[in-house]
Amino acid sequence: MSTRQSTLDSVTDATFAAEVLGSDLPVLVEFGASWCPPCRMIEPVLEAISSDLADRLRVVTMDTDDQPLTASALGVLGLPTLHLYVNGVQVLNLVGAKPKAMLLRALEPHLG
Numbered sequence: 771m772s773t774r775q776s777t778l779d780s781v782t783d784a785t786f787a788a789e790v791l792g793s794d795l796p797v798l799v800e801f802g803a804s805w806c807p808p809c810r811m812i813e814p815v816l817e818a819i820s821s822d823l824a825d826r827l828r829v830v831t832m833d834t835d836d837q838p839l840t841a842s843a844l845g846v847l848g849l850p851t852l853h854l855y856v857n858g859v860q861v862l863n864l865v866g867a868k869p870k871a872m873l874l875r876a877l878e879p880h881l882g
Contacts, residue, residue, distance in 0.1 A: 776813055776817065776831055777817050777820075778800075778813075778816060778817060778820060778829055778830060778831050779828075779830045779831070780830065780831050780832065780833065781799065781830045781831070781832050781837075782832070782836075782837050783837045783838075783839040783840045786832070786837075786840045789830065790830065790855050790858075791855060791858040792858065793828060793855070793858075795826065795827060795828045796826070796827050796828070796854060796855065796856045796877075796880060796881055796882075797827070797828045797829075797830060797854070797855045798816070798819070798827060798828070798829045798830070798852060798853070798854050798855075798877065799830055799831070799832055799852065799853045799854075799855065800812065800813075800816055800829070800830070800831045800832070800850050800851075800852055801831075801832050801834050801841050801844075801846045801849060801850060801851040801852075801853070802831060802832075802833065802834065802849050802850040802851075803833055803834050803835045803849055804833065804835070805835075806849045806850065808849065808850055808866060808867040809849055809850045809867075811867045812850050812867040812868070815867075815868075815869070815870045815873065816829050816831075817829075818870060819870065819873060819874065819877075823877075823881065826881045826882065827877065827881055834846065834849065844860075848865045848866065850865075850866065850867060851863070851864070851865050852864040852865075852868075852873075854876075854877060854880055856880050861880050862876060862877070862880060864876060
């Protein structure tokens with residue numbers, strides 16, 4: 771079992787539907803792994819976005835080594851992959867580590 775150090779909440783295959791698809795807020799999910807350098811690089815960016823947009827967005831992580839079923843079902847092939855869900859619908863798919871400004875520009879049109 772891998773461990774990822776983050777202040778972000780983690781979701782599992784068992785909790786994904788309730789915590790992500792059933793959320794009242796838009797949810798940004800980072801699919802990653804502890805051995806993935808770009809995943810570690812984007813972690814502080816995601817933590818900052820989570821803090822900055824706490825009233826408009828929830829940011830969570832899913833370790834694809836520990837929780838492979840959801841990532842596989844969603845066709846996640848590269849890490850990190852970011853999916854944004856609004857009202858249970860995936861509205862954004864980004865692959866690879868991105869700078870904070872780029873992520874904010876991509877997210878903003880989908881946030882209420």
